[in-house]
Amino acid sequence: MFRQSRPPDPDQDLITRAQQGDTRAFDALILKYGDKLFGLVYHMTSHKEDTHDLLQEIFARAYQSLSKFRGNSTFYTWIYQIAVNLTLNFLKKRKRRTTLSLNDLESSVQLDPALIDSAHEANPERQTALNELQIKLNEAMKKLSDPHRMVVTMFDIQGMSHVEIAKVLKASEGTIRSRLHYAHLQLQSALQDSWEERF
Amino acid sequence: MKPSIEQIVNQLALKREGRPEEGYWQDFLCEFHHRQRKQAVTGSRYSAMISQFSSWFGSLGPSKWAYGTGVAYAALTVGFILTPRSVERENLPSSPVKYQVVPAPGLPLEQLDRLDLSPSTQGNIGEQIF
Amino acid sequence: MSALVKSHPLGLPSLLGFSAGLMISVCLSQPMPAASQLHVSFRAAPGGNSAHSIAVPVEGAGFLVAIVANGADPHQPQLLLGQKKILAKVVGFDPISRLQFLQMENETSLPLVAWLPGVNSHANAHLIAKTLTGPVPCRAMGWTKQVNGKVLPLALLKVAFDREVPLPGTPLVTNGGGIVAIIFQASDTGKIAYAIPAEAVHRVQRDICEGRPFVRGWLGLCLRAENKIPQIVRVLPDSPAAQAGTLPGDVLTSIGDRKISDYADAANAFFYLIPDAPVQVKLLRGTVSLEFTMTPSKPDGM
Numbered sequence: 001m002f003r004q005s006r007p008p009d010p011d012q013d014l015i016t017r018a019q020q021g022d023t024r025a026f027d028a029l030i031l032k033y034g035d036k037l038f039g040l041v042y043h044m045t046s047h048k049e050d051t052h053d054l055l056q057e058i059f060a061r062a063y064q065s066l067s068k069f070r071g072n073s074t075f076y077t078w079i080y081q082i083a084v085n086l087t088l089n090f091l092k093k094r095k096r097r098t099t100l101s102l103n104d105l106e107s108s109v110q111l112d113p114a115l116i117d118s119a120h121e122a123n124p125e126r127q128t129a130l131n132e133l134q135i136k137l138n139e140a141m142k143k144l145s146d147p148h149r150m151v152v153t154m155f156d157i158q159g160m161s162h163v164e165i166a167k168v169l170k171a172s173e174g175t176i177r178s179r180l181h182y183a184h185l186q187l188q189s190a191l192q193d194s195w196e197e198r199f
Numbered sequence: 200m201k202p203s204i205e206q207i208v209n210q211l212a213l214k215r216e217g218r219p220e221e222g223y224w225q226d227f228l229c230e231f232h233h234r235q236r237k238q239a240v241t242g243s244r245y246s247a248m249i250s251q252f253s254s255w256f257g258s259l260g261p262s263k264w265a266y267g268t269g270v271a272y273a274a275l276t277v278g279f280i281l282t283p284r285s286v287e288r289e290n291l292p293s294s295p296v297k298y299q300v301v302p303a304p305g306l307p308l309e310q311l312d313r314l315d316l317s318p319s320t321q322g323n324i325g326e327q328i329f
Numbered sequence: 330m331s332a333l334v335k336s337h338p339l340g341l342p343s344l345l346g347f348s349a350g351l352m353i354s355v356c357l358s359q360p361m362p363a364a365s366q367l368h369v370s371f372r373a374a375p376g377g378n379s380a381h382s383i384a385v386p387v388e389g390a391g392f393l394v395a396i397v398a399n400g401a402d403p404h405q406p407q408l409l410l411g412q413k414k415i416l417a418k419v420v421g422f423d424p425i426s427r428l429q430f431l432q433m434e435n436e437t438s439l440p441l442v443a444w445l446p447g448v449n450s451h452a453n454a455h456l457i458a459k460t461l462t463g464p465v466p467c468r469a470m471g472w473t474k475q476v477n478g479k480v481l482p483l484a485l486l487k488v489a490f491d492r493e494v495p496l497p498g499t500p501l502v503t504n505g506g507g508i509v510a511i512i513f514q515a516s517d518t519g520k521i522a523y524a525i526p527a528e529a530v531h532r533v534q535r536d537i538c539e540g541r542p543f544v545r546g547w548l549g550l551c552l553r554a555e556n557k558i559p560q561i562v563r564v565l566p567d568s569p570a571a572q573a574g575t576l577p578g579d580v581l582t583s584i585g586d587r588k589i590s591d592y593a594d595a596a597n598a599f600f601y602l603i604p605d606a607p608v609q610v611k612l613l614r615g616t617v618s619l620e621f622t623m624t625p626s627k628p629d630g631m
Contacts, residue, residue, distance in 0.1 A: 023235075027228055034227070035218040043214065048443060048505035052227070059231060060238075137210055156211035184204045192201050220440055223506055226457070226464055230504065308554040309479045310596065313425045315399050316514060316523065322479040326551045326562060329599040 011075040019066050026066070030059055033076060036158065037083050043153040044087050045094075046142055054090055058083045073167065080168050084150065091146050133191075140190035148183040155180055366461060367393060368409050368496070369431070371401035382498035383461065384408060384431060385511060386439040387534055393431045393439075394530055396497035396513055397422060403429050421537035425482055426525060427513070428533045442500075444527045445507040456488065456509065457502050460495040467491075467501065469509075473523055474593035480554050483600040484593070485523040486510045494522040532601050546602030546625025548610075550575055552592055559595040561612075573621040576614065583611040 009015065011032070017025035037058060042051040062079045069078055141149055154160045154168070155176075162180075166173045202210075309322025367384040377400025384393040397403040408417040408431060416434035423429075433439075452472060458465040472484040486509070488501060494515035500508045501524055510524035536543040549568020550561050559581040564571050581589045584598035585608045602608060602625045611620045 023232070030228065030231070031224055034224055038219055039214075039217055042217070048507050049503050050505075052503075052505040055227070056231060056234060060234060063235065133210065134213070137207070152211065156208050157214045159212070159215060184207060187207050188201055188204060191207065220442065220506060226506075229464075308475065308592070310554045311479045311481055314427055314482060314485075314513060314525075316476050316516075317399065318477050320479065322554075324554065326553055327596070328551050328565065329548055329595070 009071060009074045012071075015066070015069065015071075015075050018063075019069075026059075026063055029075065029079075033079060036076075037079070039158060040080070040083055040153055041087050043141070043157055044091065044146070044149060046138070050090070050094075054083075054087060058086050061086065077164070077167060084168055088146055088150070136191060137187070140187050143190060144183055144186055148179060148186065151176060151179045152183045152187070366410060367415070368461065369393075369395040369429075369498070370407040370409060371397055371403065372405060374400055374402040377401055381496055383459075383496050383500070383511075385498060385500045385508065386442045387430070387444070387530065387538075391433040391439065392420065392534075392538060393417070393433070394498070394511070394534065395429050395431065396511065396525075397427050397429050398497055398514065399427065406431065408433070421540070421542070423533045423537055423543040425543060426529060426533050428525065428530060428537070430534060430537050443507040444531065445503065445509050452486065454503060454509075457504070458488075458490070458495050458512070459500045459502055465490065465492070465495060467522070469501075470521075474591075474597060476523075480593045480596050482596065483525075483529050484597040485513060486526055488512070488522045488524050490520050490522065493519055529600065532603075535603070544604060544627055545600060546604045546606065546608070547628040548599075548602070548623055548625050552581075552595055554592050554596075556592055559589050559592050569623045569626055573610070573623045575610075575612070575621065575623075579612040579614050579619070581610065581612050582618070583609075585609060 011029060014025045014028050014032075018029065034055070037055060038051060041054050041058075042048065045051055045054065058079070061082055065082075069075065073081075141152065144152065150169070151165060154165045155162070160168075162173050162176050166176045169176065309324050310327045311320065311322040367386075369382045369384050371380045371382070373379045378398075380398035380401035382395040382397070384395045386392070387394050393408070395406070397406075403419070403422040406417075406419065406429065408415040417431045418434060420430040420432050452469055454469050456467050456469055458467050467488050467490045470487045470489050473487045474481060474484045486501075488510070495512060497512050497514055499512040501510045501512065502508050508527055510526045511530065512522045513525050515522050533543045547568075548570045549565035550570040551563040551565070552559060553562055556562070561570075561575060561577055561579045561581065563577055564575050581595050583589055584595070585601070587594065587598040587601075589595050589598060604625055604627045607622050607624045609620060610623050611618065613619070
């Protein structure tokens with residue numbers, strides 16, 4: 001029986017150089033995956049400062065553990081797992097530390113590309129309505145439990161497949177699908193009164 | 200009316216292009232290197248100390264046990280010497296202390312109408328209406 | 330590189346430290362692209378001095394905010410990008426806060442900048458000043474409510490620098506990049522800055538960018554600056570405070586979300602009142618805690 005060969009990690013060269021002490025190689029990895037991890041952490045925490053601090057921790061942890069990275073998964077999957085674990089731990093601690101009201105968390109209005117009107121000819125009235133909808137959607141997302149918000153962030157916002165998510169979260173594909181389905185139903189229910197036909 | 204799942208998913212997908220503002224990652228890298236450097240300095244001092252001590256202790260051979268006992272005895276003796284004891288004090292004659300607390304006079308504060316921090320700026324005194 | 334690592338007596342950690350140190354000195358020596366390279370030049374007012382301010386994007390198409398230093402003329406500012414002149418019109422100027430709002434004539438897309446709404450959590454934070462030549466670290470040291478024995482119309486954030494204070498208008502951001510305040514001016518020592526919090530910029534912008542002067546909500550209650558406790562000494566008849574049932578002798582304890590512990594806290598809180606926007610006011614009458622909803626009006630004559 002032949003073992004199916006895995007496609008080579010596109011980051012192999014950078015990883016090897018970083019493991020040998022080339023800090024610029026690790027910088028390149030940060031720049032390559034920074035935006036994706038920023039998106040993951042920000043949509044989970046809804047807090048820009050916490051996102052920044054967590055990202056510093058995630059990349060520091062990855063850098064410290066780089067020598068232990070054996071290539072059993074791609075570098076991206078590996079660092080994504082670190083990000084998921086640290087973010088979930090942080091959220092658990094944040095809940096225990098304070099009873100944050102949803103209003104204490106930053107509105108993502110300023111940073112949410114869904115709210116930016118890049119087309120000058122867009123209908124301002126429609127844009128305002130869409131902005132309000134996105135705000136309601138953000139509020140509904142915050143009400144999901146951490147594991148449910150995580151799968152929505154990874155699947156719907158980051159565009160990962162069920163298989164990829166299952167690998168990162170070390171769960172079965174079936175679990176991921178049902179968690180996602182439940183989360184969608186929760187969001188649907190939360191947005192019931194905010195939806196208008198024109199959307 | 201309820202949105203369909205597809206409509207919700209489409210709204211969520213709009214967030215996919217979100218990224219931090221320009222210049223963020225340059226600042227991030229600077230901070231990241233600063234933290235790594237700090238950690239490297241702290242970590243290298245500590246691990247150098249530990250590795251030096253370990254290699255010295257290991258090179259002692261059987262006599263390391265005698266050294267170990269001696270160090271423990273010295274630590275106990277130092278601890279004994281440094282432990283504070285109750286000290287006998289002379290009974291000093293007590294004298295009654297008389298004092299009176301006088302509240303400090305209130306400083307007449309002025310209220311500035313505008314943000315003008317110049318020392319010569321006059322503010323309003325007395326009653327302020329808000 | 331790996332041979333170098335293996336042969337070095339202290340191994341990888343010190344080389345990491347060296348590389349990181351090299352990288353950080355490269356970062357600090359080169360001018361970094363700052364979030365706000367727009368700046369404004371103001372002419373001198375009669376008897377005053379010309380001034381300069383960074384111009385920071387705010388919400389709204391092409392809107393910017395700058396500080397007009399005392400003694401400078403707010404009327405004909407020149408907006409610049411580096412040395413290049415940019416056409417802009419004055420939207421409005423508030424003489425209380427010295428905030429001026431401009432709008433670029435040709436609506437260029439300005440960088441999206443996050444302004445943080447609640448600034449109290451940053452009152453002692455490590456911040457970064459986004460200067461024209463790059464980011465400069467600084468440290469917030471709490472609130473300044475009075476200077477030289479005079480109570481300010483709004484509390485300013487006191488910020489310490491290791492070097493000379495940057496230009497007025499320089500945005501102060503958290504590690505995450507959100508603006509918490511903009512520099513108003515330096516103190517006499519030159520290494521301490523006073524900064525206007527983001528919340529105050531938003532409050533003034535709310536009025537100015539709607540084409541009207543900045544107007545604080547008025548309640549009709551009187552306090553005295555020299556009283557240590559924020560005690561109401563008089564309530565004007567038919568005022569929102571009178572209609573709510575406030576009496577002389579009542580001591581203010583909170584206005585909206587702001588806790589009031591002294592007169593200066595009250596003066597700061599009043600800065601943010603919006604005409605016709607109801608606010609919860611808590612006060613102490615003797616030992617009894619009371620809460621009123623008051624709707625500030627516009628001051629007489631406005």
